[in-house]
Amino acid sequence: MTYYYQVRSFRKVGAAVAYSDFSPAKSAQPLPAKTTGINFERPAQTSVRMTWAGTPGATGYEVFEAASNQGAYNLIASTVSSSYEKSGLDPEQTYFYKIRAFSSIGDEKAYGAYSDAVPLL
Numbered sequence: 605m606t607y608y609y610q611v612r613s614f615r616k617v618g619a620a621v622a623y624s625d626f627s628p629a630k631s632a633q634p635l636p637a638k639t640t641g642i643n644f645e646r647p648a649q650t651s652v653r654m655t656w657a658g659t660p661g662a663t664g665y666e667v668f669e670a671a672s673n674q675g676a677y678n679l680i681a682s683t684v685s686s687s688y689e690k691s692g693l694d695p696e697q698t699y700f701y702k703i704r705a706f707s708s709i710g711d712e713k714a715y716g717a718y719s720d721a722v723p724l725l
Contacts, residue, residue: 636716
């Protein structure tokens with residue numbers, strides 16, 4: 605759902621009130637909810653297929669990866685679907701993933717909260 609807003613100023617002098625013209629309309633959308641329901645499938649030792657619950661109002665998702673739960677998370681993918689497959693993994697390494705939904709508004713994105721970190725063991 606998209607909301608539209610306009611603003612105008614006013615000045616009150618005694619009982620008289622004077623209003624300015626309305627500003628041009630600006631659109632806004634609520635932020636997407638936190639991504640949940642993250643699951644992993646391992647088609648091979650060196651790859652993973654991630655799926656998650658779709659977020660109402662989201663137009664896409666960003667997938668982040670780190671080598672530790674508190675580590676630096678790097679953006680590894682941006683996708684419009686609620687799944688992503690990554691290959692080239694080291695089978696001896698534990699990976700951690702976070703996902704966040706976004707909605708596009710023109711050329712800009714409004715981001716939801718990051719999902720909880722989920723380990724791939």
